Amino acid sequence: MPKNKVYIFDTTLRDGEQVPGCKLNTKEKIEIALALEELGVDIIEAGFPISSPGDFKSVSEIGAVIKNAVICGLSRAVQKDIEVAAEALKTAKRSRIHTGIGTSDFHIKSKFNSTREDILQRATQCVKWARNFTDDVEFYAEDAGRTDNEYLARVVEAVIAAGATTVNIPDTTGYCLPHQYGEKIAYLINNVPNIDKAVISCHCHNDLGLATANSIAGAMNGARQIECTINGLGERAGNTSLEEVVMVINQHHSLGFYTDIKTQQLNPLSRLVSDTMRMPVQPNKAIVGANAFSHSSGIHQDGFLKDAQTYEIINPEQVGADGSKIVLTARSGRSALAHRFQKLGFQFNRNDIDVLYEQFLKVADRKKEVEDEDLKVLANQYQTATV
Known part of the structure; x- marks a missing residue:
């Protein structure tokens, strides 16, 4: 069965930039846009042109330098917004206007x-x-996650008839459970007569930590575009994380999907965005966190050293990470200690390790992490004492 492409729509430069303190200038936006194109992103939402002269300039200048990706500009359902977006996008080789309005009763x-x-x-x-x-033209039905499905289907049918080629179904407040969001997409697939004339897009927020799960549920039920950001940046609790949805699709071949993302560039681009936006990545962040491939528990370390696949489902090199790390703490075991001594050039037998382990635990109880220098001191003291 042929695989279905899921288009990756990146909104780091628009929704991601709405994080307090993450404002970017035009030069910074261009640098990230070029990196996103190199990553293999299909659509780059470059900004909201009418929001400020600076954003208009950024969208225009990004459009001038991007060769392959579609450049998208956001607007409200206001004629002036749309005209300004169109003007900013004139430089783009391939352009998209993203316009829409709230459809839930809360918004209406x-x-x-x-x-x-x-x-x-x-x-x-x-x-x-x-x-x-x-x-x-992409239409967004803001707060679609809380919109009555029958009414949402009427809106989707009408905007496709009016010329929308992509229809965005945002879970704006991150409220939906994965099965609910998937059922919403399936309802549209089954109840909108002209749905075959447009691509359904997922735009999920992370207020309940479900953005990635909801986006995948959407794709499983017929959506073929996922809107996301590097590091999951975005309004409030953030957006769907690009690196997460890409690697879910990459790892679960049974889904039958693929993307054009070059996964080896995920960690380098994560660091670029983090540094440029001055927004640190949480250490335990999936795929790109500093601890994503770190092992500190003795049981985990022993299994990992015997076979990495016991505790790692992704090869760090596959996502451009520096590699797996054995972190020595008071929870570490003898296998990890022996492994680290060997890497440092010390050849100790099992009896040696038993003795050294007791000394190691004393150091580990004083420090959060035992470093190589600590181990060298222990090894040299032990060798001197046994000469």
């Missing part, structure tokens, strides 16, 4: 003080405005 009543019928009309109108400038 509280945010817009409107009605479902009025929102439906505004949704189709914004797509028609955008189609005046490009054939590649």
Whole structure:
């Protein structure tokens, strides 16, 4: 059975930049955009052109240097927004306007003080405005995660008829459970007559820690685009993590999906984004965290040293990580200690290790991590004492 491509839509430069303290200048945005293209991202959401002159300039200059990826600009369902986005995207070889409006009753009543019928009309109108400038129009139904499925299907059918080629189904508040989000996508696939004329996209937030799971559930039920960010950056608790969804697809061949992402570049790009946005990556972050391939428990270390696959499902080199690490702590065992001594050039037998292990534990109880220099001191003291 042929595999289905899942398109990767990166919004690090738009939604990711909405994190407090992560504002980027145009030069920084261009550097990251070029790295994203090299990574193999299909669509780069470069910014929200009407939001500021600086963002307009960034979108325009990114469009001028990117050769292969589609450059996308965000807008509200406002004619002026769409016109400004189109102007900023004139430099792009391939451009997309991303426009839309909130569709949940929370948004319709509280945010817009409107009605479902009025929102439906505004949704189709914004797509028609955008189609005046490009054939590649993506519509977002903001807060689709909490939108009634029957009404959402009506909106999706109408915007596709108006010319939308991609329909974004955002779980804006990160509220959905994976089975609920998957069922929502399946409902649209089965109840929107013209759904074959558009790509369904997942845009999931991480408020309950379910963004990656929800995005994969969406793809399993028919979505073929996932919107995500490097390191999972984004509004509030963040967005779907690009590196996570890519490696879920990479590892689970039974899903029948593939992406064009060059996975060896994931860790280098993670560090670039972290440094440029001045936003550290949590050490236990999947795929790109400092501890993602570290082992400190004695049981884990022993198994890993016998066969790495006992505790690692991904080869660190596959994602551009520095390699697996055996971290020596008071929880470490004799196997790890012997391994580290051997790497340092010391040849000790089992009896030697038994004696050295007792001394090692004394050091480990005083320090969070036992370093190579500590081990050299222990080894030299032991050798001197046994001469």
